[in-house]
Amino acid sequence: MNAPRTAAELPVVVVGAGPVGLAAAAHLVERGLRPLVLERGAAAGAAVREWGHVRLFSTWAELTDEAAEKLLAPTGWSRPDPAAYPTGGDWAERYLQPLADALGDRVRYxxxxxxxxxxxxxxxxxxxxxxxxxxxxxxxxxxxxxRLHAHAVIDASGTWTTPSPAGASGLPALGERAAADRVCYRVPDLDDPAVRARYAGRRTAVIGSGASAFTALAGLAELAKADDGAGTQAVWILRRGLSGATYGGGEADRLPARGALGLAAKAAVDQGHAEAVTGFRAEGVERDGDGRLILVSEDGQRLDPVDEVIVLTGFRPDLSFLSELRLDLDIRLQAPVELAPLIDPNQHSCGTVRPHGHRELSHPEQGVYLVGMKSYGRAPTFLALTGYEQVRSVAAALAGDLEAADRVQLTLPETGVCSGGGLPARTESSAFSARSLVTVGGAVTEAGGGGCCGS
Known part of the structure; x- marks a missing residue:
């Protein structure tokens, strides 16, 4: 069967029916272009649903896209309270699925x-x-x-399926794969009885220094205080030392829920529910005679055995299915080379990013764009608002409206500290859940969460 030869006959393929992928489709429709969204899951926001128990630190006002809302309006969709903080499950059921339904057969599951x-x-x-x-x-x-044919390809597949390993070298620690039955790469859902039983009364190592690690620490601290959690203990593994910036921006964070999460992690340490081990760069995972895990550092330090390990060291993009395309990616971040200097955590991590759009996201292979969390490569602190502005610009460029495509505007909330992000959970005096989303606030697929931490 011959492929269509004109752009008018071809769709723009969008990879992933998550928040940014569906927003891309809405903007393409608004521009009179034909999107075709390809989603590996069985429903919209399949990755988001995997951390559906986690509450985002962005409000509804920061989680919906303008073009998407226009597409939803004729369906009778009701906009949620803009000041409320949804869970991942809320986001998927009350916004992403209705949006995908409004797109109809333009979405394939x-x-x-x-x-x-x-x-x-x-x-x-x-x-x-x-x-x-x-x-x-x-x-x-x-x-x-x-086999499908496309006029252009927008990859909004995120990074959720490719979490980074425990090994400080970027490779799995020796023995990490063999210990898979006791290692998890998501924030556990401690409201799930089976998951709760896995961690209650046990000693758990949490490896990581970002929002997801804060969330896990806060959740384990709450479990330790519960009647069924006596004896629960966390060991927080940090590759660097503790400093004033370790816990994020606190009250100075312009996303209050994000700042609160870091404070909750600090409380877990201060109250003795979590022991911080600093300067530990994991290179090995061994088992003792009882099957518990012993973490070994690159300099030979061996920690006391733990029952479980939660690895929250970030995510990385899956570029395997793009190997035949000519992409221009930064050698460090695996992000588009023009975008990388704006988001490189080696240079800054204040949570802000200069406005950017189709030009920063373009590649030598014209017509292909990595957007959303995937555009950030290995960099953290991605917000949904960033992705929505990215795809607005890309859709305008594909429609030939370069004036609109270049008119990029983006103002993001600062973290309040220029050396890492942080976030809160519910304490007696906080309105936020102890499971507030802490990886990539208002994030796309990148938040902590996950069924892989089940029994």
């Missing part, structure tokens, strides 16, 4: 993208490259395969 290239051209071939459509290979839920 159970469809995993396995490869993207130029039709008839691998990454080596120059001849007539830009004149060829994109070819997108997919695997369907029933085990089938298919």
């Amino acid at each position: 159970g469809t995993a993208v396995t490869g993207v290239s130029r039709a008839g051209r691998d990454r080596l071939v120059d001849a007539d490259r830009e004149g060829r459509p994109f070819v997108v290979h997919v695997a369907t839920a029933d085990g089938g395969e298919a």
